[in-house]
Amino acid sequence: MKTNFKYNIIWFIIMVAGFYLMNTLILVGVINTFIENMLVTIGINIILATGLNLIIGFAGQFSLGHAGFMAIGAYATAIITQTATTPVGFYLSVFAGIVVSIIAALIVGIPTLRLRGDYLAIATMGAAEIIRIIINNMKITGGAAGIFNIPQLASWPTVYIMVCVTTIIIVNFIHSRGGRAVTSVREDEIAAEAMGINIFKWKLAAFVLGAATAAVAGSLHASFLQTISPNDFGIMESISILIIVVLGGVGSITGTFVAAIVLGVLDTVLQDFGALRMVIYAVALVLIMIFKPSGILGTWEFSIKRIFNRFKRKERVEQ
Amino acid sequence: MTSLLQVDNLVKNFGGLTAVSNVSMHLDNNELVALIGPNGAGKTTLFNLLTGVIPVSSGSIVLKGDDGTFALNGKPAYRIAKLGLSRTFQNIRLFKNLSVLDNVLIAMTSRSKEGFIASIFRLPSYYKTEKQLVEEATKLLTIFELEDDMDVLAKNLPYGTQRRLEIVRALATKPQILFLDEPAAGMNPEETANLTQLILKVQHRFHITVLLIEHDMSLVMNLAERIYVLDHGSLLAEGTPDEIKANHKVIKAYLGEGE
Numbered sequence: 001m002k003t004n005f006k007y008n009i010i011w012f013i014i015m016v017a018g019f020y021l022m023n024t025l026i027l028v029g030v031i032n033t034f035i036e037n038m039l040v041t042i043g044i045n046i047i048l049a050t051g052l053n054l055i056i057g058f059a060g061q062f063s064l065g066h067a068g069f070m071a072i073g074a075y076a077t078a079i080i081t082q083t084a085t086t087p088v089g090f091y092l093s094v095f096a097g098i099v100v101s102i103i104a105a106l107i108v109g110i111p112t113l114r115l116r117g118d119y120l121a122i123a124t125m126g127a128a129e130i131i132r133i134i135i136n137n138m139k140i141t142g143g144a145a146g147i148f149n150i151p152q153l154a155s156w157p158t159v160y161i162m163v164c165v166t167t168i169i170i171v172n173f174i175h176s177r178g179g180r181a182v183t184s185v186r187e188d189e190i191a192a193e194a195m196g197i198n199i200f201k202w203k204l205a206a207f208v209l210g211a212a213t214a215a216v217a218g219s220l221h222a223s224f225l226q227t228i229s230p231n232d233f234g235i236m237e238s239i240s241i242l243i244i245v246v247l248g249g250v251g252s253i254t255g256t257f258v259a260a261i262v263l264g265v266l267d268t269v270l271q272d273f274g275a276l277r278m279v280i281y282a283v284a285l286v287l288i289m290i291f292k293p294s295g296i297l298g299t300w301e302f303s304i305k306r307i308f309n310r311f312k313r314k315e316r317v318e319q
Numbered sequence: 320m321t322s323l324l325q326v327d328n329l330v331k332n333f334g335g336l337t338a339v340s341n342v343s344m345h346l347d348n349n350e351l352v353a354l355i356g357p358n359g360a361g362k363t364t365l366f367n368l369l370t371g372v373i374p375v376s377s378g379s380i381v382l383k384g385d386d387g388t389f390a391l392n393g394k395p396a397y398r399i400a401k402l403g404l405s406r407t408f409q410n411i412r413l414f415k416n417l418s419v420l421d422n423v424l425i426a427m428t429s430r431s432k433e434g435f436i437a438s439i440f441r442l443p444s445y446y447k448t449e450k451q452l453v454e455e456a457t458k459l460l461t462i463f464e465l466e467d468d469m470d471v472l473a474k475n476l477p478y479g480t481q482r483r484l485e486i487v488r489a490l491a492t493k494p495q496i497l498f499l500d501e502p503a504a505g506m507n508p509e510e511t512a513n514l515t516q517l518i519l520k521v522q523h524r525f526h527i528t529v530l531l532i533e534h535d536m537s538l539v540m541n542l543a544e545r546i547y548v549l550d551h552g553s554l555l556a557e558g559t560p561d562e563i564k565a566n567h568k569v570i571k572a573y574l575g576e577g578e
Binding site: 172177183191 | 400401415431440441
């Protein structure tokens with residue numbers, strides 16, 4: 001019990017230290033607005049990709065519809081904060097986005113999660129397109145033009161805190177009863193069912209949790225960029241989230257963090273190259289897939305507990 | 320009718336093919352029963368029907384367990400598993416990329432009462448239930464001498480140990496009936512002898528009913544209290560090992576008719 005507490009405290013200290021480090025760097029001027037924008041984009045991508053990694057890497061369900069749930073969160077925030085321009089209004093809109101995307105995930109998931117592999121990918125892609133087209137044709141969402149002048153209620157500290165909260169929730173879920181059930185579904189559906197695991201229920205649980213975190217990312221995206229349109233949430237957005245997951249390692253949350261940061265930095269650095277940027281980006285992806293097909297980190301996870309145990313073992317050997 | 324598991328007129332058709340036709344059988348408490356038959360006789364299909372992996376075409380399966388009487392036909396596999404029917408697979412189906420400990424913990428999932436909120440926010444009750452689960456799993460693994468391999472990935476275990484782990488995993492669901500699908504397949508005589516001891520140990524220690532499919536006749540004749548013989552999807556004979564050995568129909572099914 002006490003040792004568990006110790007690891008939680010260490011993680012908490014790391015998170016707080018990261019916050020103050022960034023805060024100081026901004027105050028000193030090392031991080032300018034340009035870099036700050038990059039960091040926020042990376043943060044939003046981390047939230048999106050950890051959620052998708054839960055669905056693809058841990059539950060083994062190949063979903064291509066993540067941008068659809070992101071759109072729901074983005075529009076919830078855009079619509080609500082235009083009338084309620086307060087931080088309370090923002091958090092209310094995040095909550096509303098989560099609720100609506102959970103409902104959407106249930107409606108999408110219940111029929112489609114009975115499918116496997118490629119079929120599921122196509123079905124979820126279609127579902128995300130449906131969400132996008134509904135938004136495109138509604139008055140309240142501003143149609144194809146989207147919504148402008150969304151009040152900026154989310155700055156980098158909000159994004160930072162949300163990255164921490166969603167990651168904690170997903171990682172804790174993975175290391176619980178539910179996470180084990182979900183992973184067993186990925187490993188072998190027939191064996192999981194023979195062990196008394198309701199595979200459909202757990203697939204849906206992972207899908208819904210992933211969708212809820214995508215909605216949070218969408219809210220942050222809308223509030224930070226202040227402009228959204230249905231085209232931001234097309235198939236390309238789903239694929240770029242998928243790229244982060246695959247590149248970092250399917251089934252590694254640490255890998256998702258690394259890949260989101262690497263790609264975010266690469267994206268910003270390559271902005272000077274203009275049209276050549278997408279070519280270099282694509283070449284980098286191809287190279288990594290050739291030389292490390294399991295992603296940068298495979299299924300490896302960073303663990304403070306493991307580091308501590310290694311230290312202890314060393315001490316024992318030396319004694 | 321006080322049998323633990325009562326199967327009546329079970330039928331399974333795959334299109335025009337009748338894989339299992341009119342099979343009636345029963346399993347009593349704490350009994351060790353074997354199911355034998357030539358290749359393609361429908362033994363594994365029968366297992367899959369009983370454990371709900373594939374749906375029954377017609378017939379009834381009734382469990383009279385500790386918690387009451389349940390009709391099992393039409394229930395999904397996970398419900399049947401929760402009611403106390405657990406199994407191993409002919410071609411080992413472990414969770415290969417997970418550790419030995421995780422394999423056993425997963426089998427305890429449906430019995431654990433760990434809440435979603437408690438695990439997300441790491442409430443004290445999460446650590447408590449988690450500790451209990453790990454302790455229980457460790458105890459079970461120790462009985463089967465797997466405690467040193469707890470952190471090894473299942474796919475890295477030697478073949479015989481994988482078979483043993485599959486039995487441990489099946490036991491972790493606290494079954495009333497354990498179905499073993501060819502547990503000795505691919506084992507050498509020494510491993511088979513160890514397995515025989517293991518199955519006896521399981522049956523005595525956990526007081527459960529065991530139904531096993533096996534081609535190794537020495538193992539079957541040593542272990543089984545009762546034997547069912549299946550051929551072309553229907554029951555050919557039922558009886559004690561000695562009765563089966565002397566049964567002409569069984570000999571004919573296995574060896575063909577003499578000229």
